[in-house]
Every structure is written in C-alpha cells, then in structure tokens.
Amino acid sequence: MSGQFLRRRFTIQLLFIILLLSVSCKDDKTDTTSTDLPFHAAMEAMIDKGALLQKYIKGAEYYVFYFETGEVSVPVSVIKEIKETPELWSTQITFTDQHSLTIPSKGTKLDFIVKDIVLDPTGYNPLAAMVDVLLPATGRIRVIVKGKSGEQGTITHLLQTQTPRQQVPVLGLYANYNNQVELVFTDKDGLERGRTSISIQTKPLDISSFPSFEIITAQTARMEPGVNLVSYPGESELDTSCPYMLDADGEIRWILLLKKSPELQSLGASIGLKRLKNGNFLSGDMYQNRIVELDLFGKLVRQWDLKKLGYTFHHEVSEAKNGNFLITVTKSSARLNNGKPRINDHIIELNPTSGSLVHEWDLVTMLDSARYDTPDANTPQQFAQTASNWAHNNSIAERGNDLLATLRYQGITSFNPSNKLKWIISPHKGWGAAYQPYLLQPLDKQGQPVTDPKVISGEVAHPDFDWPWGPHTPVVMPNGNILVFDNGYNRHFKPNDLSSDQSYSRVVEYAVDEVRKTVQQVWAYGQNRGRRTFSQALSGVQYLAQTGNILFCPGMGTVTNKGNGGHIIEIDGKTKEVIYELEISSPSYTAFHRVTRLSLYPDNL
Numbered sequence: 001m002s003g004q005f006l007r008r009r010f011t012i013q014l015l016f017i018i019l020l021l022s023v024s025c026k027d028d029k030t031d032t033t034s035t036d037l038p039f040h041a042a043m044e045a046m047i048d049k050g051a052l053l054q055k056y057i058k059g060a061e062y063y064v065f066y067f068e069t070g071e072v073s074v075p076v077s078v079i080k081e082i083k084e085t086p087e088l089w090s091t092q093i094t095f096t097d098q099h100s101l102t103i104p105s106k107g108t109k110l111d112f113i114v115k116d117i118v119l120d121p122t123g124y125n126p127l128a129a130m131v132d133v134l135l136p137a138t139g140r141i142r143v144i145v146k147g148k149s150g151e152q153g154t155i156t157h158l159l160q161t162q163t164p165r166q167q168v169p170v171l172g173l174y175a176n177y178n179n180q181v182e183l184v185f186t187d188k189d190g191l192e193r194g195r196t197s198i199s200i201q202t203k204p205l206d207i208s209s210f211p212s213f214e215i216i217t218a219q220t221a222r223m224e225p226g227v228n229l230v231s232y233p234g235e236s237e238l239d240t241s242c243p244y245m246l247d248a249d250g251e252i253r254w255i256l257l258l259k260k261s262p263e264l265q266s267l268g269a270s271i272g273l274k275r276l277k278n279g280n281f282l283s284g285d286m287y288q289n290r291i292v293e294l295d296l297f298g299k300l301v302r303q304w305d306l307k308k309l310g311y312t313f314h315h316e317v318s319e320a321k322n323g324n325f326l327i328t329v330t331k332s333s334a335r336l337n338n339g340k341p342r343i344n345d346h347i348i349e350l351n352p353t354s355g356s357l358v359h360e361w362d363l364v365t366m367l368d369s370a371r372y373d374t375p376d377a378n379t380p381q382q383f384a385q386t387a388s389n390w391a392h393n394n395s396i397a398e399r400g401n402d403l404l405a406t407l408r409y410q411g412i413t414s415f416n417p418s419n420k421l422k423w424i425i426s427p428h429k430g431w432g433a434a435y436q437p438y439l440l441q442p443l444d445k446q447g448q449p450v451t452d453p454k455v456i457s458g459e460v461a462h463p464d465f466d467w468p469w470g471p472h473t474p475v476v477m478p479n480g481n482i483l484v485f486d487n488g489y490n491r492h493f494k495p496n497d498l499s500s501d502q503s504y505s506r507v508v509e510y511a512v513d514e515v516r517k518t519v520q521q522v523w524a525y526g527q528n529r530g531r532r533t534f535s536q537a538l539s540g541v542q543y544l545a546q547t548g549n550i551l552f553c554p555g556m557g558t559v560t561n562k563g564n565g566g567h568i569i570e571i572d573g574k575t576k577e578v579i580y581e582l583e584i585s586s587p588s589y590t591a592f593h594r595v596t597r598l599s600l601y602p603d604n605l
Contacts, residue, residue: 047103050138052089052193053066053106054068054105056082058076087107089106089136115132117131117198118130125254127172130167130169132165132167139193141161141168142183143157143181145170145172148174158190169605171253171601172247176204177201211584214582215249223547223549227247228246228595229244231593231595236590241267264294264298268288270283271593274317276293279296282319289313304355311329315328330346331362367424371410373493392409394406411424422438427467429493440512442462449518466491470486472485473540483507483509483541486506488505504527507541533567540593540594551569553594556589562583564589567581567582
C-alpha cells in the first residue's frame with residue numbers, strides 16, 4: 001500500500017474522530033447527519049460534476065470508491081448497506097445513521113433513458129425527430145443515424161448539452177425507412193460510457209413534382225465532409241421555397257415542407273437559407289419583404305419587416321462579422337430622373353437586436369447607372385437589363401473591412417463602409433471617364449499586363465483571362481483571392497445561344513492587387529463543359545476549407561441526362577479533377593438558387 005494512500009486514509013480517520021468527538025460534546029437534541037462528514041462532501045462533489053462510480057472495493061477498514069475522475073475512501077464502520085442497480089446505473093449507500101446517498105454508477109443497458117420520441121415535432125420537417133432522454137448523470141449524447149450504405153451514409157454528432165434531462169434532436173433520417181439510431185452516453189469530453197439503440201420509422205415524403213437525382217461521379221473518400229443544402233424554390237419562382245439536404249448518395253436527409261407552416265407557407269427564400277453563428281438559419285422572403293430566422297426544425301424564431309424601413313427584399317441576406325445583417329434591397333422611394341422606380345441597387349445593414357437601420361449604400365452614388373445595353377431578342381424579359389434594373393445586385397459579402405458585391409450587369413465591385421468605391425472587375429466597355437481609375441487592369445498568368453484592347457473592353461477573351469459575365473456568389477478565399485460564379489450571361493456582349501456550347505458558365509478565382517489596380521485570373525473551371533453546365537442566372541460556388549476543393553453549382557436550365565436542372569460538382573482545387581458530380585433534374589427550369597456544403601448539425605448544438 002502506497003505512502004500517499006496511508007497518509008490520505010490517516011487524514012480521513014483523524015477528521016472522522018474529531019467530528020465524532022465534536023458531536024458527542026453537543027446537546028442530544030442537535031440534528032447531526034453524515035452530510036457533515038468529509039467523505040460525504042467528496043462523494044457529492046463527484047456526483048455534482050457528473051463523474052460515474054466505476055467500482056468499489058471493501059478493505060479491512062475502508063471502502064474505496066473509484067469514480068471516473070478520482071477515488072473516495074469511507075470507513076467500513078459507517079456503512080450499513082450498499083445496493084447496486086446496474087440496470088438503472090445506480091448505487092445506493094445507506095449509512096449507519098440511516099442517511100442514504102444515491103450515486104450514478106457504471107451500469108449495463110441504457111434503454112431506460114429514452115422517455116419519448118416525437119417524429120416531425122413542427123409538422124413540416126418529416127426527416128427529423130426529438131427524443132426526450134433522462135440520463136443517470138450529467139453527460140452528453142452522441143447521436144448516430146446509421147446510413148443505408150454503411151459508414152458513408154452514417155451521420156454522427158456529439159451534442160453540447162450536458163444536463164441529465166435533454167431534448168435530443170435527431171436529424172438525417174431517411175424517408176420511408178425504418179431508421180436505426182444509436183444514442184451514446186458520454187462524459188463531458190465525449191468519452192463513451194454506454195449506448196442504446198432506437199428505431200424511427202418514417203413515411204414517404206408528401207411532395208409531388210419534385211426533382212430527381214443521378215450521381216455521375218463519386219470519389220467519396222476525397223470529398224469535403226457534410227451534406228448539400230439545396231435551395232430549391234419549388235415548382236416555380238412563385239412557389240413556396242422547399243429547402244432540402246442531400247448526402248453523397250443522393251439521398252434526401254432533411255427537408256422543410258413549408259407549405260404546412262402557418263407562418264412560412266408562402267416563403268420565397270430567393271438564394272435560400274444561410275446558417276447563423278447561433279446555429280439557426282437566416283433567409284430573406286421576397287414575397288412578404290421580411291427577413292426570417294428559422295431553427296433546424298423549420299420553426300420561425302424571429303422576423304424583421306423591411307417594408308416598415310422603406311425597402312423590399314431581393315436576392316440575399318447574410319450575417320456580418322459584427323452580427324448585423326447585410327441585405328440586398330430595393331429602396332421603395334428610389335427613382336430615376338424620369339420618375340420611374342430604380343430596383344435592385346441598394347444594400348442595407350440591419351441591427352437584428354433593435355431591428356433598426358445601421359447603414360445604407362446606394363450603388364448609384366458609386367457606379368455608372370447609365371451603363372446598360374439594349375436587351376437582345378434571345379434574352380427572356382425577366383433576365384434583361386433595363387434602365388430601372390441597371391445593376392441587379394445579387395450578392396453581398398465582406399472582404400476584410402470592405403464590402404464585395406456582384407452585380408449581374410456591372411461585374412464585381414468593392415467599396416468601404418463609408419460609401420467610397422475601391423475597384424471594379426468588369427469589361428471596360430461602356431464605363432465613363434469618372435470610373436476609369438477604378439477599373440482593374442487584367443494580367444496574364446505570368447503577371448504581365450494584357451494589352452489587347454478587345455480583351456480589355458470585353459469583346460474577346462485572352463488565353464489566360466476573361467471577365468465575369470452576369471456573376472453571382474463572391475467568396476473570399478483564405479488567401480484573399482475572390483472566387484465567383486461566372487454565369488456567362490451575354491459573354492463578350494453576344495446573345496447566349498442555348499443550343500450551342502458557345503454558351504458556358506465557369507467558376508473563377510481572381511487575385512486582386514488593390515495598390516497596382518490589377519486583376520489576375522488564377523484558376524477557372526467550366527468552359528470545357530459547355531452548354532451542359534451553362535446557367536444563365538442564379539447558381540453559386542463555395543470554397544471547401546477542409547479539403548481545398550471547390551464546389552461549382554450551376555442551378556438553372558443546365559442539361560442533365562433526364563432533362564434540365566442543375567449540377568452539384570466538387571472539383572479538386574489543385575488538379576481540376578471532378579471528384580463528385582450529381583445531376584438534379586427539375587420539373588421546372590430551375591433546380592436551385594444555390595447549394596451549400598455544410599454539416600447537418602451546427603457545431604454549437
């Protein structure tokens with residue numbers, strides 16, 4: 001027996017003797033319980049911090065109780081009885097003074113922790129459930145939804161909550177399937193203590209005229225982890241949005257059937273849902289001109305009325321670094337000189353706590369609103385540029401302390417919070433003299449200036465460079481470069497021919513030198529795909545941080561094996577090899593506004 005153990009035992013014995021002597025000196029009517037004893041305090045401390053009792057050993061003079069994080073010695077003489085109930089993960093100690101203590105203990109099965117299972121708790125998220133659990137001690141739950149195809153389709157998440165009573169969200173269920181789910185009971189650090197299994201039977205999805213999916217390529221081991229959040233607008237642009245998530249097998253694992261929601265039954269989510277820092281989703285509603293926050297089950301958490309502030313919503317809202325919202329809007333009072341309304345050319349910053357306007361940017365004060373072309377006969381009216389819709393700002397992002405916007409008819413531009421224009425990536429044709437200092441000069445792959453005036457004006461492409469045409473979704477990469485979806489709308493000022501491979505979309509990475517006022521094309525993919533992945537509008541790109549892969553997602557009118565729709569294409573960022581491709585054939589011309597790769601569970605849940 002170690003000297004340290006003997007010293008600890010001697011200390012406890014000495015304290016015990018002192019306490020007994022102090023009790024004997026008191027009046028007989030004084031209420032004294034064993035909760036005053038040091039081993040009691042030590043045991044209760046273990047219980048309070050959620051440490052399970054692993055085992056105990058009886059010695060000649062002491063019981064030694066071994067917990068996950070330490071041990072407690074108790075004199076044999078003060079314990080009357082120890083009763084173990086491993087099926088309930090419990091050990092009860094009765095002391096000679098009749099005081100008892102129930103200690104959470106390592107047990108056998110954990111089936112008893114599941115108190116209730118509610119499938120689709122909101123009524124419009126049929127592939128989610130809420131499980132009520134009561135744990136034997138403080139701890140966490142790891143949810144494991146078993147995949148149909150084994151490990152590849154399995155969804156695992158360790159929840160943050162550590163209370164004994166928990167409402168456990170189970171996400172990632174398959175439709176029309178008897179889902180097998182494991183609930184793993186862990187300590188605060190995620191180390192497993194035990195687990196139990198439950199079955200959750202789901203029904204077929206109650207949807208009609210829905211897209212179909214076909215996997216073309218799948219090197220799943222090289223893919224970025226996560227699921228694909230698809231911002232599906234419904235059967236038409238006038239339908240209720242129906243966002244869903246696809247796994248790598250092309251299986252729907254999450255969906256919001258918002259037509260069943262009393263508060264969101266007419267939601268027009270435009271670019272779709274974006275995850276907030278708090279784990280909920282943020283979206284703009286172009287039908288009711290509001291900003292909405294939804295939880296993972298589709299429940300409306302908060303909403304902000306833009307019309308009260310004098311604006312209507314279009315395209316995008318995102319959460320800024322400071323927690324405020326950046327929103328692309330139309331200002332209701334904005335007019336042209338002839339009195340006609342101006343649309344899609346304002347950006348605002350909204351404080352979500354107060355609901356108040358923080359800042360407004362009017363793009364007409366920074367860019368040339370007179371720069372537009374007469375629409376050609378091949379361009380549908382809803383996609384054509386007009387004097388009122390001269391900019392068509394479709395996205396907003398932050399780049400350092402500045403803002404970055406894509407404008408369908410004017411290119412990519414950066415400006416600071418004080419409304420000062422910094423630079424413009426756009427064909428130089430049509431820009432007035434006042435804007436020439438802000439137009440970036442193109443470089444070839446050696447970093448030398450491109451001097452061909454036809455390239456600079458946008459009439460032709462250089463082998464190493466082309467301008468973005470009708471761009472969407474600016475993404476700031478870790479190296480400061482800009483990734484963007486180049487739709488190819490009226491590329492080189494020529495009408496798009498929807499029956500020819502002369503029309504194509506690209507994902508492009510640009511490097512901007514703000515001091516030298518230059519732009520260099522670093523990386524591009526899509527031209528060789530031609531018409532098959534050409535999307536005249538909508539669509540998006542994403543830089544995938546864990547792998548360095550690039551997500552290229554043309555979403556409107558692309559050619560699929562079953563008709564038209566969109567593509568989810570994951571590309572190796574170094575080799576340009578397609579490691580994953582899924583085609584979405586849509587009953588309408590539009591498959592999605594955007595696709596985002598993300599984890600099904602937010603990190604903070």
